[in-house]
Amino acid sequence: MVLTQEAPSELAGQTAIFRRFNRTYTKFIGTLNEKLLNSDFSLGEARVLYELATRSASKASEIADGLGIDAGYLSRLLGKFERDGLLQRKASEQDGRSTELILTARGKAAFKKLDALSNEQAHATLEGLPPAARMELVSCMQSIERILTKDRSRLPYVLRPPRVGDMGWIIYREGVGYAEQFGWDETFEALAAKIVGEFVANFDPSRERCWIAEIDGQNIGHIFLVKHPDQPQTAKLRLLYVERCARGMGLGDALVTECIRFARTADYRKVVLWTQSILVAAHRIYSRAGFHLVKEEPHHSFGKDLIGQEWELDLS
Amino acid sequence: MVLTQEAPSELAGQTAIFRRFNRTYTKFIGTLNEKLLNSDFSLGEARVLYELATRSASKASEIADGLGIDAGYLSRLLGKFERDGLLQRKASEQDGRSTELILTARGKAAFKKLDALSNEQAHATLEGLPPAARMELVSCMQSIERILTKDRSRLPYVLRPPRVGDMGWIIYREGVGYAEQFGWDETFEALAAKIVGEFVANFDPSRERCWIAEIDGQNIGHIFLVKHPDQPQTAKLRLLYVERCARGMGLGDALVTECIRFARTADYRKVVLWTQSILVAAHRIYSRAGFHLVKEEPHHSFGKDLIGQEWELDLS
């Protein structure tokens, strides 16, 4: 038996990174807030005002709790807001000890101004970053929030129609995704571009659809349903894609199900699709949706030897 | 193609996430620091002590600068440290105005204690997370630090040929960029997709090129030079694009210059391009490169009334 040396604690390294991040981010938030001090509010006031403006029915204790500030201090801040005509305090009806806090029109206006200022500033900060960096930054921030708030219940995804930018995004993700996972070359991206281009050029709203799946504003998957070029009663399912970070939550099933639902309402008799033998995760989705394999054929594409498959679903 | 949802600015969504993160992280750091107050140091003192202990040769101004705190306040803090025997101040030999700040043995011990406390606490926080979440957290923190601290103004850009993913990326950025800046609709993205698709499908390496500009691995611009469909001795410059974050650094000039250089080696006689009257920043680039305006024509495209322009550059 071999005795290996004890591995250096993984946690120790993580702790170091965690602490360093906290230091740099403290500094960063400091510089962010510094610039905000042109407004009439101190940082504390601004935070309280934000809470007042954004939560629906406010009680003082909730705010003190939420922001982690002293109740006495908060009381004084609220008093000042009231004196300045930004806030109305009245005794709660349910609980005589509590006060209901309601921003006046003036208070709302003050918040709006402050909010715009802060927004502008955040905007300026982000604008200075290349878009890819910005997207990474934002996605990291989302992850950190998700982890730290311990809200492990996943945010629900939504399916929506495409917007400006989505078509390019789809080609980009398809290209990068299959290159990373299976080593396919740029000819696959070219194919994706062709499919998307044809969809955009000949889009028939009554019989065709594209859905984008997103979580909290971030695209995490997509799918297309288009007319078969030759058979008017057949629909073709194309470019099903789910981002790695979103796998295992049933998103693929949801996308395919949505397609089939639409195919029925559009009076198609059949849905077909072309896929590759190595995409086994996708096959499971197709099977669950009722598709079955009808044909296999080897081919050389995307820089690899592949086996193409045709699947079908009979809707009648 | 029909968009049922109004396209929101991409940046706006990112800004919202960015701001939310800053709020929650402010709170989080607050609770972290709260627990640290069992020590003999205030947050400010602790931060200064950290700087003193970790940077090699400290000067007061560096610390004030680095932490973003007032020089006067810092002076007082340092005075207190000195009175408490934690710090020795002596005039710098190189610069009589500066003081060298050196922690005494006692100061070092105090830091060590504080550091251990803080470490313990970070440790405890991380320990409460499942290992996978911890790893993700830490990796996100590293990414954010990298993105926020990198001084991009000093990094040089490079021009390179396209890679897998770039074609989709280009369409995506063109679509989003012109939608945000000029309110063009998705038909412009469709046009970009068509141009890119044609380029990929019919690429002639001896006479055509695409360049990607990148900084630090991030795409920040692109340009295409393709054959004119009818005139074999004429090249067409297409899809010049520079990200907002990279404007004003001469990148547009560099991209166009590179195109012209290639056009000469490929024995073209003429380079033409189509642009819009509102893209004045681009016109300056074209003028500087020697192009001149030969024709203007109003048209309605991309959801707007525009004036199209044709520019030419004679290479002979």
Add this chain to the structure above:
DNA sequence: CCGAGATACTTGACATTAGCAACTAATCTC
């Protein structure tokens, strides 16, 4: 229904933290 204890908030007293501006001294720039 009573009363002990908890909760919601306020207030007084006070300490800490922070920022501005004026000042000295040294250094840099031209």
Add this chain to the structure above:
DNA sequence: GAGATTAGTTGCTAATGTCAAGTATCTCGG
């Protein structure tokens, strides 16, 4: 070598935050 700049200190003041005591209200077991 004059004038501008930089490093740091100090007086003054305001903002910020904390603690403890106090009032009014609510909760809940008996």
